[in-house]
Amino acid sequence: MQTLVGEKMKNKKAQLKIQQMAFMLMAITLFFALVGMFFLTLQVSRIRESASSLEEKNALLLVTKLANSPEFSCGNSFGTMGTSCVDSDKVMALKNNIGKYKNFWGASSIEIRKIYPLSQSVECTSSSYPNCNLIKITDEEITSEYSNFVSLCRKEFSDGETYDKCELARLMVGYNG
Amino acid sequence: MVKRSKKGQEEMVGFAMIIIVVAIIMLVFLGFSLRKPQAENVESYEVESFLQATLQYTTDCENNIQKLSVQRLISSCYKKEQCLDGRKTCDVLKTEMEGILNESWKTGEERPVKGYDFKIGTDKNETLISFSQGEITSSSKGAVQDFSGGIEITFKAYY
Numbered sequence: 001m002q003t004l005v006g007e008k009m010k011n012k013k014a015q016l017k018i019q020q021m022a023f024m025l026m027a028i029t030l031f032f033a034l035v036g037m038f039f040l041t042l043q044v045s046r047i048r049e050s051a052s053s054l055e056e057k058n059a060l061l062l063v064t065k066l067a068n069s070p071e072f073s074c075g076n077s078f079g080t081m082g083t084s085c086v087d088s089d090k091v092m093a094l095k096n097n098i099g100k101y102k103n104f105w106g107a108s109s110i111e112i113r114k115i116y117p118l119s120q121s122v123e124c125t126s127s128s129y130p131n132c133n134l135i136k137i138t139d140e141e142i143t144s145e146y147s148n149f150v151s152l153c154r155k156e157f158s159d160g161e162t163y164d165k166c167e168l169a170r171l172m173v174g175y176n177g
Numbered sequence: 178m179v180k181r182s183k184k185g186q187e188e189m190v191g192f193a194m195i196i197i198v199v200a201i202i203m204l205v206f207l208g209f210s211l212r213k214p215q216a217e218n219v220e221s222y223e224v225e226s227f228l229q230a231t232l233q234y235t236t237d238c239e240n241n242i243q244k245l246s247v248q249r250l251i252s253s254c255y256k257k258e259q260c261l262d263g264r265k266t267c268d269v270l271k272t273e274m275e276g277i278l279n280e281s282w283k284t285g286e287e288r289p290v291k292g293y294d295f296k297i298g299t300d301k302n303e304t305l306i307s308f309s310q311g312e313i314t315s316s317s318k319g320a321v322q323d324f325s326g327g328i329e330i331t332f333k334a335y336y
Binding site: 032039060061067078084085116117149150151153163164165168 | 202226227229233234243244246276277
């Protein structure tokens with residue numbers, strides 16, 4: 001009788017121990033799962049941040065690439081082989097023949113807006129050029145836009161002489177989707 | 178009694194072991210999360226393009242040959258020369274740069290650019306012109322342009 005009671009007590013103690021162990025294991029698993037989730041969230045937000053920054057850099061690089069492409073760049077026409085220099089006479093010629101460049105750059109909208117010296121907002125057409133401040137090369141619906149500084153240069157005629165006139169502008173590239 | 182205290186000791190050792198393991202794992206995670214991302218030095222396209230475009234800007238200051246670009250105006254200012262109409266090149270440079278900076282980098286708390294610093298200096302620690310606007314924050318994008326003759330242009334935009 002006594003041994004039976006002793007055995008039952010031992011069984012109960014062992015059950016308690018197993019229960020204790022199970023609770024401990026569950027608590028540790030839960031703890032690690034929570035910690036893991038916390039770090040996972042942190043990492044995902046970091047990856048998202050770096051993805052958006054990469055996207056921005058890529059778009060900015062595309063703007064710079066566009067400014068230095070033969071259709072836009074000044075080349076040697078303005079004395080120096082300057083980077084970020086756009087020939088506005090070339091751009092106006094391109095604007096009038098933009099149908100031939102459909103989907104060539106993969107951008108939905110390309111515009112050049114003069115920012116200095118300040119002038120009234122007038123869109124550049126064959127009749128208003130060069131007394132205007134906005135050259136719309138392509139103009140479609142966009143969802144995101146990136147821009148970079150460029151120097152907008154042209155040959156100006158004054159007092160019987162031709163000279164180079166460069167103004168400060170922003171080349172804006174818009175994308176859809 | 179001896180058996181009971183031995184069991185208690187075993188449990189304590191087990192508990193201590195778990196705490197040590199958890200602490201080590203936490204330290205490893207912390208080490209990973211505190212590891213700094215690689216320094217990014219490709220972020221200043223906009224600032225670099227701004228400097229390049231500004232240097233090519235044609236001012237209304239003329240010498241005997243041509244209208245001067247900002248780049249030539251800086252050299253003339255360094256040599257303390259005058260425009261054909263009698264204005265000091267340094268005064269023209271200051272006015273033009275002020276206008277360019279005000280129109281290109283609009284600062285404010287609600288704007289992405291919080292402030293900027295612009296300086297044209299020489300290797301003799303002489304400052305030709307210097308502009309500062311807005312507040313200085315911890316994140317910035319900057320560019321430096323060196324010229325022959327020891328002239329250096331520094332621009333920093335704070336975000």
